[in-house]
Amino acid sequence: MSKKSEEPEIVGIEVIRKAGVNVEQLVEKLVKGVAAELTTYYYYTILRMHLTGLEGEGLKEIAEDARLEDRMHFELMTPRVYELGGRLPHDIREFADMAACPDAFLPDDWKDPKSILKVLLSAEQCAIRVWSEVCDMTIGKDPRTYDLAQRIVTEEIEHEAWFLELLHGRPSGHFRRRFPGEGPRSAK
Amino acid sequence: MWTSVANVKELERGALKKIVMGNIVLVVYLENDSSALAFDATCPHKGGPLALGEINDRRIRCPWHGYEFSLSNGLPVKIPYDQKYGKWRNTGNLGVYKTRISEGVIFVDI
Numbered sequence A: 001m002s003k004k005s006e007e008p009e010i011v012g013i014e015v016i017r018k019a020g021v022n023v024e025q026l027v028e029k030l031v032k033g034v035a036a037e038l039t040t041y042y043y044y045t046i047l048r049m050h051l052t053g054l055e056g057e058g059l060k061e062i063a064e065d066a067r068l069e070d071r072m073h074f075e076l077m078t079p080r081v082y083e084l085g086g087r088l089p090h091d092i093r094e095f096a097d098m099a100a101c102p103d104a105f106l107p108d109d110w111k112d113p114k115s116i117l118k119v120l121l122s123a124e125q126c127a128i129r130v131w132s133e134v135c136d137m138t139i140g141k142d143p144r145t146y147d148l149a150q151r152i153v154t155e156e157i158e159h160e161a162w163f164l165e166l167l168h169g170r171p172s173g174h175f176r177r178r179f180p181g182e183g184p185r186s187a188k
Numbered sequence B: 001m002w003t004s005v006a007n008v009k010e011l012e013r014g015a016l017k018k019i020v021m022g023n024i025v026l027v028v029y030l031e032n033d034s035s036a037l038a039f040d041a042t043c044p045h046k047g048g049p050l051a052l053g054e055i056n057d058r059r060i061r062c063p064w065h066g067y068e069f070s071l072s073n074g075l076p077v078k079i080p081y082d083q084k085y086g087k088w089r090n091t092g093n094l095g096v097y098k099t100r101i102s103e104g105v106i107f108v109d110i
Helices: A011-019 A024-049 A053-083 A093-097 A113-138 A142-170 B082-087
Strands: B001-008 B016-021 B024-032 B037-040 B052-055 B057-059 B069-070 B077-078 B097-104 B104-108
Touching: A011 A024, A011 B082, A024 A053, A024 A093, A024 A113, A024 B052, A053 A113, A053 A142, A053 B082, A113 A142, A142 B037, B024 B069, B024 B104, B037 B097, B057 B077
Parallel strands: none
Antiparallel strands: B001 B104, B016 B024, B024 B037, B052 B057, B057 B069, B069 B077, B097 B104
16 A cells, blocks of 8 residues: 555645645744744743732733733644644744744843833734734635634734733723633633 | 736836745735836745835835845845844845846746
8 A cells, every 4th residue: 555545635634725725834834823822921921920019010910811821822723733734843942943923031121010011012913913914824715723813813912902001001992801811712 | 937927017116916826925026117026925034924024225124023135135134133032033045036027017037
């Protein structure tokens, strides 16, 4: 029996390829996207720890919601990578280096909570660009990936709005989550 | 191989147009009625969509991380992140293509 005949038929891939999706390119983008979510989760842990003092105390909870939801985004989209025949790099260093967004490093002037908020805002804005691009690549062609990506981008837009409100006083239109890391769109 | 990708009349001068030809995805930019630029649609850094970028002085700026590439030779000319970002900041070169315009049609050497 030839190797080719042993390979199973994967209708879930075949149909989206026929619809015009470049599956390899999509998988590469998804891996970079989930890498950004996981590295952001890691860096947000550090940022949240440094939201100190009276002002920082009130911001911790919001940073914590964004942190936990970014991890949920990683959890939500990673299975899709494997469904599409892709995989995560087996070395986490390689994974971190390919992330679609830059490291959300703790700023030197972290004692000013606004400097941390700027890092958080920048990370959310990067994530919006990445998942919007995935939505553009998949709309009308790959309903499953589109569904997951639009759930993620919806929450990232909410996160951006929170941080914009805190930094610039621009009303976000959102109230607090019901519990830390609720993930109203990304919870499984 | 010279391949026709667009008519000059279809393109707005100064606008970026994404062109899909099978697995090849290009961006075409009309400088004037006799000159066009063509390059890969995906940023070689982290895959940002260059059709949404900005061109200045024959450089394309990626909308994701602000990397800039020469459209003459594809080399990175601006990397906005310092050494602290380690290997993450590394990038390849951008694929750029020869172009010619003949009788109102843009051809790209693919």
